[in-house]
Amino acid sequence: MADIAFERIEVRPLAGSLGAEIAGADLAKDLDNQTFDEIHRAFLAHHVLFFHDQALTPQSQAAFGRRFGPLNRHPYVKPLPDAPDVFAIVKEPEDAHHFGNGWHTDLSYTEKPAYGTMLYALEVPPYGGDTMFTNLHLAYEALSDGMQKMLAKLTGLYSNARTYGPNAQRFKDGVLSMAVSQQFEPGRVEHPLVRTHPETGRKSLYFSELHMAGIKDMKDEEAAPILKFLAQHAARPEFTCRLRWRKGSLAFWDNRCTAHYAIDDFQGMRRAMHRVTVEGDRPF
Ligand code: SIN
Numbered sequence: 001m002a003d004i005a006f007e008r009i010e011v012r013p014l015a016g017s018l019g020a021e022i023a024g025a026d027l028a029k030d031l032d033n034q035t036f037d038e039i040h041r042a043f044l045a046h047h048v049l050f051f052h053d054q055a056l057t058p059q060s061q062a063a064f065g066r067r068f069g070p071l072n073r074h075p076y077v078k079p080l081p082d083a084p085d086v087f088a089i090v091k092e093p094e095d096a097h098h099f100g101n102g103w104h105t106d107l108s109y110t111e112k113p114a115y116g117t118m119l120y121a122l123e124v125p126p127y128g129g130d131t132m133f134t135n136l137h138l139a140y141e142a143l144s145d146g147m148q149k150m151l152a153k154l155t156g157l158y159s160n161a162r163t164y165g166p167n168a169q170r171f172k173d174g175v176l177s178m179a180v181s182q183q184f185e186p187g188r189v190e191h192p193l194v195r196t197h198p199e200t201g202r203k204s205l206y207f208s209e210l211h212m213a214g215i216k217d218m219k220d221e222e223a224a225p226i227l228k229f230l231a232q233h234a235a236r237p238e239f240t241c242r243l244r245w246r247k248g249s250l251a252f253w254d255n256r257c258t259a260h261y262a263i264d265d266f267q268g269m270r271r272a273m274h275r276v277t278v279e280g281d282r283p284f
Contacts, residue, residue, distance in 0.1 A: 006038050006042065007034070007038070008024060008035040010024050017238060017241055018258065019050065020045075021050045022039065022042060027054050028057070031067065047133070048251060049252045050250070059083060061120050061276050062086055064276075065118050065276035068115065070278070071277065074107075086275065090270075093269055093270055094177075099178060099262060102210040103134070105207075105208040108211045111189055113280050114277045115255065117253055118251070119250065120275075120276075121249045122272040122274060124247055126269070128266030129263065133240060133241050133258050136258055137197075137204040138239045139204070139207075139233055151205070154192075154215050154216070155190050155191070155192060156192070158188065159188050188213050188214075191206055193206060195256070195283040207234050208259060209259070
């Protein structure tokens with residue numbers, strides 16, 4: 001990480017595990033190719049980037065997202081009326097449920113989970129509402145050879161039932177201001193538990209606790225202890241960093257090698273974000 005040279009941007013690592021603050025880029029502008037290339041390199045090196053003091057419209061946020069690839073339209077959350085590639089993540093003071101409140105990687109219950117997610121803060125509580133991230137490369141590399149070999153042969157089963165199914169907690173908790181649809185796909189999607197990053201070639205655990213439904217060819221009671229271990233292991237503090245949001249912050253995370261957790265500790269306060277998601281590939 002340390003030997004990457006940057007000329008247009010300043011990259012300040014936030015933790016030993018992952019995450020860097022980026023200064024020197026105005027994301028509302030059409031970035032020149034060198035600045036974009038440096039941001040892309042920083043993204044691959046640090047896995048989650050934080051840009052503060054940005055002034056983005058939904059259109060300029062989406063335009064920045066499109067520099068990385070085609071944008072995803074979320075299967076269950078309604079987009080903004082004037083920006084079909086952007087949706088709002090809002091928790092009103094009276095809401096009982098916080099979107100993303102559990103370790104997950106975005107859209108892991110689909111055939112082609114997200115490449116990256118950009119979350120832009122419009123309104124944040126005076127305290128609380130942080131987001132945590134964990135580095136799934138480090139989580140994989142800290143496992144024993146024996147565990148790595150065993151996991152490499154296993155296929156995870158992913159489902160959106162826990163987050164979008166009729167029994168999902170968000171629909172039971174009480175007030176839910178976000179327009180989230182319950183029309184979930186009952187099918188289960190298969191992805192390897194160990195994946196290779198398509199751009200860097202580095203291996204990582206692929207684990208999305210909120211969406212894990214089992215392990216292929218295993219009984220539930222056999223898979224459960226493995227999944228429980230992986231959930232605890234992936235969230236070890238040494239692999240994580242934590243973002244304290246400010247109004248105007250944008251976080252951009254790599255869903256192919258990280259998981260994140262939106263902390264629900266700001267009851268009675270409002271938090272409002274805009275999300276843009278870059279389409280990904282099938283994990284291998
Ligand atoms: C998400 O998981 O997309 C939302 C994360 C957050 O609101 O912090």
